[in-house]
Amino acid sequence: MHLEKLQAFVLSNSDYGESDRIVSLFTLEHGRLKGFARGARNSRKRFGPALEPFARINLQLAHKEGLSSLRSADVITLYPGIRGELCAIAHGLYACELIESLTPEGHPIPRLYRLLASYLERLDSSLKGGDHPVPHHSGLNADRRMFEINLLNILGYRPSLHDCSRCGSGFDARGALIQPGGELACRFCAATGRLMSLDSLQKLDSCLTTSRFGQVAFDLDSLQMAGILLDESLATHTSRKFRSLEFLQQTCG
Ligand SMILES: [Zn+2]
Incomplete structure (x- = not known):
């Protein structure tokens, strides 16, 4: 699947199921979109603090209409x-x-x-x-x-x-x-x-x-x-x- 590299601000996030998270993002390239962060609640290693509200991040995601899949996220700044x-x-x-x-x-x-x-x-x-x-x-x-x-x-x-x-x-x-x-x-x-x-x-x-x-x-x-x-x-x-x-x-x- 084609992965895109984007810049974004995290607007909010919510828990999904036992271990996942849905993140609302405001990206430079596509504006606002929703990303599905698999395992984000179980493993802090994968996303670290990058999904906190108003964090500025670089991310990789498989872009789909509706819900995109977030593969990785690196903090630019947490302010x-x-x-x-x-x-x-x-x-x-x-x-x-x-x-x-x-x-x-x-x-x-x-x-x-x-x-x-x-x-x-x-x-x-x-x-x-x-x-x-x-x-x-x-x-x-x-x-x-x-x-x-x-x-x-x-x-x-x-x-x-x-x-x-x-x-x-x-x-x-x-x-x-x-x-x-x-x-x-x-x-x-x-x-x-x-x-x-x-x-x-x-x-x-x-x-x-x-x-x-x-x-x-x-x-x-x-x-x-x-x-x-x-x-x-x-x-x-x-x-x-x-x-x-x-x-x-x-x-x-
Ligand atoms: Zn008037």
């Missing part, structure tokens, strides 16, 4: 900085769940692959005792929002940040109102909704023009408004609640 801090683990798991829930199977999205790589590197390095020996929660939150708006943009789900979604006129200094479903409307078109200031709209827009995390400096107010919009937008694209979101809210407060 040890992230694994040392519960709040960072929660952010990493959440990023993986967003990709697992929102991307189609078998469809390569290299831009999203690179975004996830940059995000995990950022999480990992910001926790290695460099800038903040104690994790800085608003910094982690700003990075999370940068990841989310870019993810929505790459998948074609980005809310319009410049113009009203109903009448098309540009937002003025009074900002916009957040509507159910994560749309933004002007004050002529909507009577109610949480305010999103022009500053917050512009900060979020800036997140799309830089590929580097940490470049956009949110103040707490604009970060909070951006968060309400993004939570609302993301929730409309899934039929069930993100499991890791509750864990994130509990651990990061």
